[in-house]
Amino acid sequence: MNNKKPLVVYFSRADENYNVGTLEVGNTELLAKEIIAKTGADEFKIEPKNQYPKNYQETIDLATKEQSTNARPEYLNDIDIKDYDTIFLGYPIWWEDLPMIVYSFIEKHDWNGKTVIPFNTHEGSGNANTYEILKAKLQGATLKGDGFNMSGSIARTDEGIQKLDTWLESL
Numbered sequence: 001m002n003n004k005k006p007l008v009v010y011f012s013r014a015d016e017n018y019n020v021g022t023l024e025v026g027n028t029e030l031l032a033k034e035i036i037a038k039t040g041a042d043e044f045k046i047e048p049k050n051q052y053p054k055n056y057q058e059t060i061d062l063a064t065k066e067q068s069t070n071a072r073p074e075y076l077n078d079i080d081i082k083d084y085d086t087i088f089l090g091y092p093i094w095w096e097d098l099p100m101i102v103y104s105f106i107e108k109h110d111w112n113g114k115t116v117i118p119f120n121t122h123e124g125s126g127n128a129n130t131y132e133i134l135k136a137k138l139q140g141a142t143l144k145g146d147g148f149n150m151s152g153s154i155a156r157t158d159e160g161i162q163k164l165d166t167w168l169e170s171l
């Protein structure tokens with residue numbers, strides 16, 4: 001029998017980041033934790049096997065290289081998504097795209113019959129067309145709603161979290 005609980009799958013990088021200084025908890029992770037708190041969802045955080053550098057510029061350089069080679073970075077552990085009907089999928093925008101490690105996760109799983117609710121943070125790019133990418137990639141899944149995107153710096157404010165709560169209630 002399928003789990004009635006939703007699942008929140010997300011990738012988020014803490015440490016030094018654009019416009020927000022050095023973080024203990026990444027922007028997308030803050031949204032993910034709020035979704036978990038409000039919905040009682042289970043959690044799977046995509047943890048890179050090779051951690052991204054703490055330094056922002058070094059991460060930028062590495063992400064550029066990963067994107068230009070269409071890399072599929074490895075991640076630690078995994079979760080069987082077959083027990084979940086509804087999956088929130090969260091990520092930051094990296095170079096107008098999903099981080100390559102999110103593709104690593106997507107391509108390892110069978111999305112047939114799933115309801116997927118995307119959410120993302122950014123610093124100006126909105127969802128950067130990633131919902132269209134997800135529609136094409138997540139074969140057999142239904143994307144619910146129009147997703148939710150928010151600038152990372154706003155995600156760190158009470159106002160941002162309230163907006164997220166309003167969106168969650170609208171689902």
Ligand SMILES: Cc1cc2nc3c(=O)[nH]c(=O)nc-3n(C[C@H](O)[C@H](O)[C@H](O)COP(=O)(O)O)c2cc1C
Binds near residue numbers: 017018060092094
């Ligand atoms: C490698 C890298 C590339 C990024 N590229 C973009 C981009 O193309 N557009 C944008 O709006 N923000 C971009 N950002 C900013 C992040 O999307 C933003 O800071 C996000 O909130 C980070 O979320 P996180 O703390 O959960 O990792 C980039 C950040 C990094 C580290």
